[in-house]
Amino acid sequence: MTTATRLSWTDVRDHIRAQILNRTYRPGDKLPRDEDIAKDLGCARSTVQRAMQDLSDAGIVERKRKGGTQVRTDPVTRTTLDIPITRKEVEQRGGIYGYQLLSRAIEDIAPWVSANFALSQPTKMLHVDALHLADQRPYILEDRWISTETAPEILAVDLAINSANEWLVRNKPYTRCDLRFYAIEADRKTASKLAAPVGSALLVIERSTWIDERPITTVRAVTKPGYQLLTQN
């Protein structure tokens, strides 16, 4: 009657999750201590700990020292989102990637940039406007600002050939990244750059990165009409 192999932490996790699914434990309920669960299932406490850690990361349970483990009362939908380099994204969909530099200048930062970086002082940054193409057609329009203080090397890069997107992601790993999604109506300028009708609804992905509290770059990526962002799973 004993199981052939011993329990893995994923088995334990699935077992506990199943108990939550089948309402043995309901939102708000307190789970037994790790040690008791371990004894029940016949495994080590560290195995239960590993399982619980995963459930906690997934937002299914909440753990507190001394307080024990509790099924979350207000479960959230928690997912992982991967945003690849645009070139990779296009290629993965079987398209031919293209890139076009539209403008490049050192300018006083726009209000949305200082808002994203929480900067109070007016500052100059490298402002890059570029277009990513899929199969010769506009795919993503990026309005990017790069801190020349944090990433001075970018000034030596020929952005007509290498996209800032790619260079930064390869050469400037970040320690913090904020994302923001929303929809805009294409104004005349944006519409013409993206070859989209004026007024069409466009998904915007705004991303800001820091390295230890020092801003690296912030980008407003305006996607072509019909663009969808998916989680994988």
Added chain:
Amino acid sequence: MTTATRLSWTDVRDHIRAQILNRTYRPGDKLPRDEDIAKDLGCARSTVQRAMQDLSDAGIVERKRKGGTQVRTDPVTRTTLDIPITRKEVEQRGGIYGYQLLSRAIEDIAPWVSANFALSQPTKMLHVDALHLADQRPYILEDRWISTETAPEILAVDLAINSANEWLVRNKPYTRCDLRFYAIEADRKTASKLAAPVGSALLVIERSTWIDERPITTVRAVTKPGYQLLTQN
């Protein structure tokens, strides 16, 4: 000269990440084996393993048995997204939450529903149209379909009082969740329900959940104009 406390796995992770940041190890480079790193830093292999696991989860390195650990050549922007219950979201912003059931009927599923669930057969599901309000004003319009096979209990719930959103999240934990984000132009019907101008750009959050390959619900949440979705961090 020795450190007062011993190294924690987060220290190890930060140390290795710092080496990647300062280009000691570049994208594509192979890192030493866990054991050597452990010896170097003066900690146990399990500590290095824990750190590496985290870096691997974060998409910074790639690990392969026998193959060793490698800095990812094509780093992705990977973040965690939390989507709370709408009521919680409104309340957290200091607003007063309201809810309105617009319609409720058992109907043949719409094409986008069968697409989301990858169903080939025409099926009937519970179709619920509802409006979430913040401070008396339209906030999110949800067009939801619920499988009465997987969640028959929903038929007994008075959806005029309790939102399906809330009931499901509390009573039907899922094992799989797919998300999809895109922008739409408000058509006349949508615009009037959301009290938004016709043609305004709206962010749509589409979410489908399963319990072990059996569809639970899919929802098209159309947000009010100006809505933004953020990652926390």
Added chain:
DNA sequence: ATCATTAATATGTAGATACATATTATTGTC
């Protein structure tokens, strides 16, 4: 009763050891 101090307790973390597993490298056979 109030508040600070102390003890108890459940989770968190580190270390050591042993074995599992996947993948690469090597060896051997034809």
Added chain:
DNA sequence: GACAATAATATGTATCTACATATTAATGAT
């Protein structure tokens, strides 16, 4: 040389032990 069998190896997992840490509960002084 081609291909299968085998060995070597780096990560993955499980267990036990010991101690750290945060938080609650109990205790004691005022």
